Amino acid sequence: MSLIRGVLLAGKFRTHHELNGMSHEDQRNTLIVELSNRSNQKNFQAFNDAALADAGAALVFLRTARIRDDTQLKTISIDDMRNILIVEIGAMTGMGQELQGLSNIDLVALGLGKLDPSIWLHKNTFLRGVLLAGKFRTQHELNSMSEEDQRNTLIVELSGRSNQHNFQSFNTFELAGMGAVLVFLREARIRDDAQLKTISIDDMRNILIVEIDGQTHLGSRLQSLSNIDLVRLGLGVDPVVVFKPPPPDKCVVLKNRVVTLEERIAELKADMEGATGSVLHGLAGKLTLARNQLTQARARRAAECKRVIVHFKSLLPINNDAINLFINTQFIAMQRLFAKGGLAILRGTTEDLSGNPALQLLQNLDVGQCRGTPTAEQTTLFANRNNVGNNELVVYIVANLIDASGTAGNFLGCATHPTGQPGAAVVQNPAGWLVAHEVGHVLRLRHVCEVVSPGTPPPPVPCAAGHSDSLMFPNVGWTNVPPDLAASEYTTMINSSLNIF
Amino acid sequence: MTLEQIKNQLSAIEPDDSTYSGIGPSEIPLLEQLLQDTEGWMASRAVFALSRVPDTKAVTILSRAVADPRQEVRVAVAASVSNLKPNDANNILLKLLTDTELGVRKFAVQAVSGVHDPAVHAMLRDIETRDPAPPIRDIAKDRLRELKLIEP
8 A cells, every 4th residue: 555645645736635536546646647747757657656655745745844836846866856855864964874765744744753763762743743733833943943942832723723732741752643633624625724723623633533544453452542543444454463462572572571480580589488398399490480580681682682772962052064064964874883892772752951950050060070989960960860761871071171270171972970970961062972982981981092292101002003993992082984893892891780771 | 382383283183282382482472372373262371371371461461352252252350360470360250240141150260269368358348249140159158158248
């Protein structure tokens, strides 16, 4: 099943009800006419359904996200549109060459906020997609907004466009689902703005279920679906895909197995107290078995779940492309490099702390000489660990890292952190592997050498040719990038206590 | 030393004493050039290097750097002013203490010591009562107490 229906709806080329009355061939021909009239390309008859939907997705996204207008699109081909799309998604995500390997539909999915599970710890909300599809914000406006800003924007829109006003109490996933329902009913022209304004989101969901049933005839099964999945069906996603449960996360399964076995062992030990004879003997056997199973489960978890979770918290406002791009590009550069040695890095939360007046002075953070003992200011800053689990890292972004004594000067990064609050502080800097270098320190890596300076005794390992190829070269002048890590360095990071999810 | 060499030496991610080792009066022209580097962090690094060179030319350059448009450069001047002789630091401090940037005032307040001019101490007292930012007033009060310029 192709997404021709979704493209026709999202592009507002046809309404939901019109599409219900059209054959597949009619829908295909309609899209061919639209694409021929809206680009400088004319060979769409030769495209199969998937390629046609893919071409339409690129055009509709560029238009809906207000990256290009109709006049501009009319002068270019679908290939040109794809290239623009790649540039835009690259600017948004920090991803590079790998975007070339994605279909237009996959690129659009990224633009709508789909999160790659190999990068992100949390699940898709499609908050961004709702704001785009509803034309509440443009692609470029969204690039300059933090997730919190996006969430608040959607709350304002939903409050103004329905008769409901309690949106603050919903989590972001629920909120985006509600937004998706409203936007779908509006963009598919099932209800207009005036009609939507008089009803609640629950009413809208009920209307949507009736409409999707009219389209798919799936009946009461639709009641079990999330709002986002209802909208996916409306856009033409195959019901088999929508109803298929997501595969369980292997590491979550293993983690739960370890916890269950630990609890089982504790219970068996408690039962053994006071037990005698054959009962005691039987419990002892079960205890031995559970201990063996626990050892195996722990070993498997250690071998297969080498993950480090990295959160970002910024004392600089996340209200411009530059900060978002800095975070995204630094994270992806680190993730790719560490993945080469089998260490998976997952992206946690991103928090804008710039509005916290208590942290205002820490934008220019005194890190002393950054030699392992945190300053009072570092201790205050690193205490901010909202939504961060034990053993998860936080990278704090500040304006300046300074030794207030004037001795060491200004730092680009510093991995000194309070015990039990792992993390590092960095400044926004063009050095491409700065965050990776600091996270490397947090995971117990040391510099590969020290730069030889006139007038000081030779360091134990003076820097020589080749050292600058390493991530842990002490200067930013990496050569032969991306920088290297030795097998022993990967082992050190994997063996650090922070690497088990 | 060439500009490339000094830039390379100063480009440590986590600088320490050795980062500035061997940099003396003969490198002042190179450091002055680095103050114009397009990357603010490198210009800031040059400020710290200049503050460690005991030479009047370095002080003159730092006196000009208090008006640099880049806040990170002025923050560096404020954080390195304690490396200067008190007589050289007084006028620089008076300007830094009235900077529009919070971070500059923060490090300037912390750099004031008992050996600086009474005019500097008077400005510190003024900041303690009149600075628009409450956190700056707080650290000024702490500094005045440490210097025993107000009652504990």
